[in-house]
Amino acid sequence: MSESPATIIQADEALRRAQSDALNAYRDLSPYWIRVVLEPDGWHVDYQPKSPGMKGGGAHYVIDAETGGILFKRYEQ
Amino acid sequence: MEAPTVQQLLGLAVVREALEAAWDDSLADDWLLRHEEGGWIYLNITTAAISIRRAPPGGRASVNLSSPPVVAGAVVVATFHTHPNPAAEGWNTGPGNDDSASAWFLGVPCIIRAEDGVHSTGPDARRGGLSGGHGFPPLLWLPNGADR
Numbered sequence: 001m002s003e004s005p006a007t008i009i010q011a012d013e014a015l016r017r018a019q020s021d022a023l024n025a026y027r028d029l030s031p032y033w034i035r036v037v038l039e040p041d042g043w044h045v046d047y048q049p050k051s052p053g054m055k056g057g058g059a060h061y062v063i064d065a066e067t068g069g070i071l072f073k074r075y076e077q
Numbered sequence: 078m079e080a081p082t083v084q085q086l087l088g089l090a091v092v093r094e095a096l097e098a099a100w101d102d103s104l105a106d107d108w109l110l111r112h113e114e115g116g117w118i119y120l121n122i123t124t125a126a127i128s129i130r131r132a133p134p135g136g137r138a139s140v141n142l143s144s145p146p147v148v149a150g151a152v153v154v155a156t157f158h159t160h161p162n163p164a165a166e167g168w169n170t171g172p173g174n175d176d177s178a179s180a181w182f183l184g185v186p187c188i189i190r191a192e193d194g195v196h197s198t199g200p201d202a203r204r205g206g207l208s209g210g211h212g213f214p215p216l217l218w219l220p221n222g223a224d225r
Contacts, residue, residue: 025166031139049175052182053143055115055158056135057173076173077113077138077160 007066011036014043014063017070022047022059025075032058042071078125080154080203083186086127087195092118095129096157096190102134105161105192113140115158118188119151122207127154138162142183147211153185154203160191172198184214 015036022029031054032047042065047058057076064071086092099114113135119128130146135158142156162168170191172180180187180199189196209215 025137025162025168027137031136049139049179051141051143052179053141054139055142055156055176055179055187056113056139057169057175058138073167075138075162075166075168076175077162077168077170 008038009043009063009065009068011038011043013068014065015045017063017068018045018059018061018073021061021070021073025059029058031056038065078122078207080206081120081127082202083155083188083197086118086155086186086188087197089127091127091129092157092188095131096188096195099131099157099159100161100190103159103161105159105163111161112136113138113159113161115140115142115156117142117145117153118155118157119145119148120154120207121148121151123150126151138168145212152203152207152209152211153213154207155186155188156180156183157188157190160189160196163192171196 031049033050035046037044041062043063045061049056060074061070062072102114104110116129116131132140132142140158145153160170164170170193172189176187177198184204186197187199204214
């Protein structure tokens with residue numbers, strides 16, 4: 001008997017979950033570019049400064065690929 | 078004359094006062110208005126005098142220190158900025174990977190004032206000493222063609 005494949009949320013949904021939280025914390029996300037990568041432990045959503053001369057860090061998330069919940073987050077500044 | 082180290086800079090009143098002024102201006106206790114502040118630390122290569130220039134105010138978690146103003150006869154020996162967001166809200170108060178990467182890219186120490194004190198990251202002193210002209214030290218050319 002084969003198992004049903006787990007439902008995987010799409011990248012845009014993972015980003016939406018992260019974006020909602022990050023906007024609340026950072027208020028303005030325009031200084032950052034965003035990387036969204038599906039890894040074995042979920043969607044990794046990373047905000048990183050666009051310019052190396054920009055001092056500051058972005059938010060980092062691991063989003064559950066099945067439920068869309070935030071498994072991990074870290075706010076850099 | 079050699080480029081001062083982070084510890085030497087932190088031993089100077091002018092640097093400590095600049096850090097505290099930036100911290101005060103960051104309005105760390107105001108959730109709505111708190112923001113990063115920062116600037117550049119210069120060394121006059123003739124007189125060895127240290128001077129400070131502030132950057133325009135930054136945002137909630139970033140400040141642009143990429144374009145230091147020219148100070149006659151002086152070079153940038155460090156940057157400084159604040160981390161006004163508190164650990165109680167989940168923020169890392171110390172330097173993150175991006176602060177470290179930026180400091181190594183720019184070639185000068187990065188000094189940070191946060192609620193839990195002063196942190197630093199990047200090189201211990203200006204890369205290559207005091208040569209290289211105004212502003213940040215020259216690009217570090219790598220064999221694969223990538224700069225800095």
